[in-house]
Amino acid sequence: MTELEKMGARAKDAAGILRIVSSEDKELALKEVAGALIRRQSEILEANRQDLAAAEAGGMPRSMLDRLALSEERIRGMADGVTAVSEWPDPVGRVLEEYDLPNGLHVRRVSVPLGVIGIIFEARPNVTSDCAALCIRAGSACILRGGKEAFRTNLAVTRIMREALSDSPLPADCVQLVTDTDRRSATEMMNLTEYLDVLIPRGGAGLIRSVVDNARVPVIETGAGNCHIYVDKAASVEMAAAIAVNAKTSRPSVCNAAEKLLVHREIADMALPVIGKRLREKAVELRGDDASREIFRDIRPATDDDWGKEYVDLIMGVRIVDSIEEAIRHIERWSTHHSDCIVTEDPAAAAKFQTEVDSAVVYHNASTRFTDGGELGLGAEIGISTQKLHARGPMGVNQLVTYKYIIDGNGQIR
């Protein structure tokens, strides 16, 4: 057995215990974890200082160093996150359906834990405690593989979590960290079908693509957001500008940020100068099709490469469309089907758009930035699914479970 297989076997044993412990025990254990993160924060901060020093010496850019850095306040945030998840209603053990068959069989469909969840993530060390807490609340053990840059920090966080779990009714092996951070361990993890029930990649497009391409374990694809704001001919220009600016600029590095602006031709002459000006005041670089470049003559032309791209930056592609149908076709062709929005005062146009655009979340008159577990009332999220199987959109604890049929008879045969 390889190290990872041994880890898988231990996780499976832990999952067997998690499957039968009470909701209260899971809550208690997570409270222990939250307390320990605060109590032992100096260990985490020391490990994080070492990671930061190594990363800085290695030439890591400022923005990434900032993601990697922890502080007392950030650790408080991690602990608060664990506490909030601990108090979320238990998603396990719910009777989703219950009925009797004519032959007397009594059928119950009941929510149960997934089992063992693998998570491959990149630099941010708070992901470690967030994901582990979500998995435990949902009754699953997890195997975490974080980025090399945050390794010492992740190790400190998981050590503290494991020791806190040891003082609780749950086994320490509910949370394990892969200590081998070279590429081989990721590949092995993607093929650990005997032990992993699901694999969730959290990170940039490259990581997600690599997992989708190589995994034999079932994957939940998360993240990429090429989100659109379509300004219909019946839009309020003021509302469209406010939504576009918010969706583009309030946090350009996240997946629910808008990347493209489509404007109906009938309103473009009036609306686009206003919206474009407001965006440019916020330092957004516009790139446009020919028609929009007649309004903004100084902007770069947008190519197919632009239409397909998630900039994750203060850049926005702009296109003028002849009709709502053309807007929908553009979105169907280029969207990553994460979140798309129509701004209009016409309810029929809104209904058409929301029916025909095949994305996880389709907005009418609201910023795409609301696609977030916390914002939508689902609690903390483990990621935003952009595939259609299992869960779509933000995945909270309620989406981290499966179900089974429990059938009672008195000797029925077929």
Added chain:
Amino acid sequence: MTELEKMGARAKDAAGILRIVSSEDKELALKEVAGALIRRQSEILEANRQDLAAAEAGGMPRSMLDRLALSEERIRGMADGVTAVSEWPDPVGRVLEEYDLPNGLHVRRVSVPLGVIGIIFEARPNVTSDCAALCIRAGSACILRGGKEAFRTNLAVTRIMREALSDSPLPADCVQLVTDTDRRSATEMMNLTEYLDVLIPRGGAGLIRSVVDNARVPVIETGAGNCHIYVDKAASVEMAAAIAVNAKTSRPSVCNAAEKLLVHREIADMALPVIGKRLREKAVELRGDDASREIFRDIRPATDDDWGKEYVDLIMGVRIVDSIEEAIRHIERWSTHHSDCIVTEDPAAAAKFQTEVDSAVVYHNASTRFTDGGELGLGAEIGISTQKLHARGPMGVNQLVTYKYIIDGNGQIR
């Protein structure tokens, strides 16, 4: 663009229409299809005769020829299946959740079609019409790739279905058959991520393994059933014998047939001679552990290879266990987590078994043969999922959909 990519693009267009047609139109279209299958059955029978002649000349074994062969009666069955699916309540457009957020956003989570479903299957030509009907009822277009042996039959069936669809409000491209039946087309299909939302393999263990290993498109793993009957110390021996015989012998070639018999040591001396005799009277070959071979001295020893195997034949592995815990551990180690059963008069033992055995369907005092969409009241099924993502156990039309969030605001920004 390759042929398959063109097919994918056409399927995506058809899916766009299917997404917005009414429930009545889908029902009407499927009724057209059912009628056409009956009306034009001579074309199907003629194509099937050619397939059979070629298969026989190629030396196909009798049992497989039987699966391949159609008759007027079997075509009637196919048409009746399509009609039954057409009348199933529409799984699309259901509001699964609806709530208002404090900021005034109105959130609806609504069931929507998956989009384009790929199905790779083996010899049985009735799968063609079954799967196509289920996909259409669930609002998805499908791309079917059947076995080489049934190619002419599948072509006739899909041609008739497509022509019937052309006379309906739905486009013919709701159903397409891959006409290139060499291995390359299967591999290409497994990687058609741009067009396929999900891929479902239907067939033997080899096909399923190959799809799981090679697909980048999300897969729903179906089928393999190494199902267990555990006879608890508090079992009714008569009931245990009836269930074991039914689960093993009523149709040994299917995935919900039982493959293993576990008997509690305290009841074994009394129960195993009775159950074993009844099985052997039905021509079942027993293979046993050391303890059960003291009761049946003439049977072959069972090896680890036996414990892990789905025989799909009149063979059954037998093991005597010291406790319910040992039975559960055995099942956790060897089951494919399809369907497992406890026979007992002790409700506490049943509850323990049903909680701790992590399989799609866990029975108490009933045959594993009930794991079937029709039997469980889910309607026709596209397969039985043995993975935990998306759907578990029998998948009917209700499991062939996904959901999206439709959110209405009046200018909310974050």
